[in-house]
Amino acid sequence: MTAAPTILLAEDDRFLRRAVEVALTKRGYHVIAAVDGQEALDKAREHKPALILLDLLMPRLTGMEVLDALRSDPAMNDVKVLILSNSSKELAMHDASRLGVSGYWIKANLSLQELGDRVATFLPPGPPPTTAP
Amino acid sequence: MAEPIESPLNPFERIRSTEGKVSLLMGGLAALCIAFDLFEPIDPPWTWWLFEFAAVTTYIALGTLGTMRIVARPVRRAKSHIEAIGAGDYTRPVLTRRTDEFGDLLRGVEQTRQNLVAAIRARDAAEQKYRAIVERSVQGFYQSNEAGELLAANDSLARMLGYESLQQLLAEPAGIAKRLHVDQVRRSAFVRQMNLHGFVTGFEVALRRLDGRVIWVTQSARVVRDHLGRTYWEGFLDDITERKEAEQLKSDFVSFVTHQLRTPLSGIRWMLELAQGSNRDPETASYVDDAHASAQRLIGLVNDLLDVARLEAGRLTTEPQPFDLHRMAVEVVAELTTLAAARGQETTVDGAGDAVALADPQLARQAVLNLISNAIKYTPDGGRVSITTARETTHVRLSIRDTGIGISETAQRRLFEKFFRADNAQVVDTEGTGLGLYLVRLIAERSGGAVTCTSVEGAGSTFTLTLPVADKGRAAP
Numbered sequence: 001m002t003a004a005p006t007i008l009l010a011e012d013d014r015f016l017r018r019a020v021e022v023a024l025t026k027r028g029y030h031v032i033a034a035v036d037g038q039e040a041l042d043k044a045r046e047h048k049p050a051l052i053l054l055d056l057l058m059p060r061l062t063g064m065e066v067l068d069a070l071r072s073d074p075a076m077n078d079v080k081v082l083i084l085s086n087s088s089k090e091l092a093m094h095d096a097s098r099l100g101v102s103g104y105w106i107k108a109n110l111s112l113q114e115l116g117d118r119v120a121t122f123l124p125p126g127p128p129p130t131t132a133p
Numbered sequence: 134m135a136e137p138i139e140s141p142l143n144p145f146e147r148i149r150s151t152e153g154k155v156s157l158l159m160g161g162l163a164a165l166c167i168a169f170d171l172f173e174p175i176d177p178p179w180t181w182w183l184f185e186f187a188a189v190t191t192y193i194a195l196g197t198l199g200t201m202r203i204v205a206r207p208v209r210r211a212k213s214h215i216e217a218i219g220a221g222d223y224t225r226p227v228l229t230r231r232t233d234e235f236g237d238l239l240r241g242v243e244q245t246r247q248n249l250v251a252a253i254r255a256r257d258a259a260e261q262k263y264r265a266i267v268e269r270s271v272q273g274f275y276q277s278n279e280a281g282e283l284l285a286a287n288d289s290l291a292r293m294l295g296y297e298s299l300q301q302l303l304a305e306p307a308g309i310a311k312r313l314h315v316d317q318v319r320r321s322a323f324v325r326q327m328n329l330h331g332f333v334t335g336f337e338v339a340l341r342r343l344d345g346r347v348i349w350v351t352q353s354a355r356v357v358r359d360h361l362g363r364t365y366w367e368g369f370l371d372d373i374t375e376r377k378e379a380e381q382l383k384s385d386f387v388s389f390v391t392h393q394l395r396t397p398l399s400g401i402r403w404m405l406e407l408a409q410g411s412n413r414d415p416e417t418a419s420y421v422d423d424a425h426a427s428a429q430r431l432i433g434l435v436n437d438l439l440d441v442a443r444l445e446a447g448r449l450t451t452e453p454q455p456f457d458l459h460r461m462a463v464e465v466v467a468e469l470t471t472l473a474a475a476r477g478q479e480t481t482v483d484g485a486g487d488a489v490a491l492a493d494p495q496l497a498r499q500a501v502l503n504l505i506s507n508a509i510k511y512t513p514d515g516g517r518v519s520i521t522t523a524r525e526t527t528h529v530r531l532s533i534r535d536t537g538i539g540i541s542e543t544a545q546r547r548l549f550e551k552f553f554r555a556d557n558a559q560v561v562d563t564e565g566t567g568l569g570l571y572l573v574r575l576i577a578e579r580s581g582g583a584v585t586c587t588s589v590e591g592a593g594s595t596f597t598l599t600l601p602v603a604d605k606g607r608a609a610p
Contacts, residue, residue, distance in 0.1 A: 015400030022407055086395040108395040108432050112406045 004030040004126035007119070008049035010040035010066065011084070012058045016107065020053065020084075023112040028125035037061025041069055044076060051123045054101075056085040067099045080122055084115075154233070158199040162192045207235030214242050223250050273350070273370035276357075282307040284365060293350070293372050295342035315339040315347055323352070327366065331356045337373065349377040387442045394435055402428040437568040440499070441551070444575040453580070455603035456497070458488040458529050459522040465501050466520065469509060477515045480505075484522035488529040490600040492580035497600060500576040500584070503569040504533050504596050510562055512537035512593075528582060528599040539590040548586055549574040557590070573598070 007029045011017040014035075021031045032047050034040035038060040044052060052070075056063035063083065070076045083096050083104045096104050102122055105115070119125075169188055174181065207229075214227050227243035229236050267274050273290030277283050283303055291302040294313065314320035319338050326333045332355040339347050354368030405425040413421065463482050466473075473480045490497065508518045516536040523530045540548060544555035552567035559565070570584075577584040581601045588594035 013396050013400060015404060016396065019400065019403035019407060023403070086399065106395075107399040108436060112403050 004028055005051070005123050006030045006032060006047055006049040007123065008032050008034060008040065008044055008047065008052045010034045010037065010052065010058065010063065011055045012036055013055075019112060020115065023116055024119065026128060027116050027120070028128040029119075029123070030126075035059075037063065037066045041066050044070060044079070045073070048076075049079065051119070052079060052081045053084045053119070054081055056083060056087055056096075064095055064099075067096070067101065071099055082119070082122065154203045155200050158203070159196050162196055166192055204235075207231065207239060211235075211238050211242050214239075214246070218246055218249065223253065270369075273372075274368070275370075276365055276367045277310065278363075278365045280307050281310055283309055290370060293342075293348065293370065294340065295344045295346070313340045315341050327354060327356060337377075348372055348374045350374075383442065387439060390435060390439060390442075395432070398428060398432050398435065402432060434566055434568075437566060437572060440572055441568055441575065444572070444579060452493050453491050453601075454494060455489050455491055456494040458490045458497070458501075458531055458600065459484050461494070461498055461501055462505070462520050462522055462531060465498065465505050468502070469506055472506070473509050473518070476509065476512070478509060478512060478518060479516075480509070480518045480520070482520045482522070484520075485524060488522040488524045488531075489603040490529045491603040492582070492600045496576045497580065500573045500598060501531065503573050504531075504584075504598060507569060508533050508535040508537065508594075508596070511535065511558060524602060525599075527602055529602050531598045531600075532595055533597075534593065534595040536593040539592050539594055540586065540588040541590045545586055545588060549584065 007024055009017060009020055009024070009031055011020065011033070012035055017033050017035070021033055024031050032043055032049060034043050036059040040052070040054065040058070041061060043049075044066075054063045054066060058066075061069075063085065067081060070079060070081065081101045083101050084107055085104070086107045103118070105118065110118075166188060169185075177185075210227075214225065217225055223246055225246075227239050227246065229239040229243075231239065268287050270287060271289055273293045274285075274287040275283060275290055276285040283305060286299060286302055288299050291297075291299045294302065296302040311317070311320065316339060323333060323336055323338065326336070332353075334353045336352045336354075337349060338352060339349055341347055349372070350370045351373050352368055352370050354366055356364050357367050358364050402425065405421055405428060408421045409418075409425060459482070462484075466480050466482055469480075505518070505520065512518055512535045518536075519534045521532045521534075523532075538557050538561060540555055541557070544553075544557075547553045548555070549570050551571045553571070554565055554567045573584050577598060577600070582599045584596065584598045586594060586596050
């Protein structure tokens with residue numbers, strides 16, 4: 001049996017964090033959650049996730065600052081990052097694409113089903129867990 | 134006013150033509166000479182010849198002088214008047230009682246003088262009127278030369294820029310424009326446009342007042358060439374600081390809505406989605422489904438409002454790129470298949486595959502989605518929605534024809550207004566917001582296209598969306 005691929009989820013809103021965590025775990029991912037930008041950066045360095053779902057507006061470090069730090073860290077600069085934000089400001093989109101993100105998704109425009117489908121195109125899931133989390 | 138010049142009226146002047154006068158004068162003198170010759174003696178003495186010589190000389194002299202008086206005098210008068218007019222004296226009227234051609238000439242000169250006086254008065258009045266308009270205008274006005282010196286301005290401009298008086302503003306040395314502009318890059322863009330096109334309209338720019346406060350103005354200006362061929366700039370400025378501040382507030386509000394409202398809404402929606410996937414009794418399941426649908430509707434409304442606000446404020450940067458409008462229509466129809474199938478409708482997409490548009494694909498997709506989903510929504514069960522795409526010379530066209538409830542003529546006029554909903558549409562769909570078609574119009578206009586509608590109430594509607602073609606160089610098939 002192959003291990004579930006690891007996804008780091010950086011999201012400060014606890015309801016969104018819980019919803020995504022549950023949905024992705026059900027699909028067969030190992031989800032590590034971070035509640036702010038600093039924790040996201042620390043956990044990224046510690047766990048070396050295969051994919052990071054990154055919110056932009058977070059306490060301590062913003063998503064852009066986390067992204068900046070990741071891109072200048074030789075051990076982490078090639079990690080796949082997907083921005084998951086509710087800000088559709090063009091400036092943020094532009095900055096994010098400059099820093100090489102794999103996608104920029106608006107949370108309000110996605111169902112959990114769609115989010116899971118899209119994540120799967122970047123990182124195929126492992127076998128689904130036998131028990132619900 | 135100068136003394137009028139009046140010609141004396143004598144019987145001689147009553148003869149209408151100049152030829153008549155000259156002929157009468159010369160003929161009379163000739164008759165005198167002939168009469169004189171009738172009395173020539175048989176062998177005239179030398180004194181007779183002397184007398185004869187004197188008579189002929191007098192005849193020639195009188196004839197010449199008379200002709201000069203009849204012909205040259207009025208010409209001289211006309212010349213003097215014309216010279217006076219040429220020198221700028223229009224006040225001397227040309228009066229004559231002569232009835233011949235020279236009388237006509239002098240009256241012609243007088244008529245010309247009167248026309249000129251009327252034209253000059255009209256010009257002066259117009260100039261005074263427009264000068265007053267400019268001076269009293271709430272818009273700031275200026276004229277400046279190429280060296281950057283202020284040639285003229287009005288009180289409004291002086292007040293707008295924080296000067297106590299117009300004189301204080303006009304006393305500013307050359308280069309004032311450079312000092313006024315907060316953003317020199319923006320100023321260079323203005324200068325470039327003026328030099329390139331000769332005019333600029335609605336150019337928004339930030340200026341620093343004398344007291345240091347920054348104001349926003351919109352400027353319209355043009356390059357003017359005077360009668361000596363020198364060019365200067367003439368422009369009008371409107372203070373739009375309040376509008377700009379309001380726009381900033383609106384933008385802040387939009388950002389607030391974007392993040393603060395959409396985040397908890399997403400939370401509700403996703404939690405309900407998880408609840409839908411878990412085991413529940415049928416009654417709870419129906420409540421959860423309704424709550425989920427309601428949350429989705431609310432998110433849709435917030436998204437629409439957000440797009441409208443951003444499109445209206447011109448903040449949505451569109452990224453035009455070529456895309457296949459036909460394929461987009463096919464994809465959108467596929468997305469809406471469940472909706473159309475549930476109502477037993479037939480949806481077709483026809484057209485050539487070369488309808489490649491140049492617009493922001495994300496925005497265009499929203500416009501196409503709004504139009505097609507409307508057609509499905511307002512067409513009764515078992516109806517038909519026919520979509521065609523075509524390439525035209527400058528545009529690509531998407532037409533959506535339905536056999537739906539149609540739109541009354543009155544409603545058609547207001548169809549693309551914000552929040553407008555036709556009466557019969559409200560009966561069919563109570564949940565509409567009146568933002569969908571307004572958004573389509575904003576998107577079409579922002580992309581350089583248009584959206585139109587033709588409809589017969591009760592029979593169906595055709596909506597046509599046009600967008601700029603990607604490859605204008607190629608002729609339409």
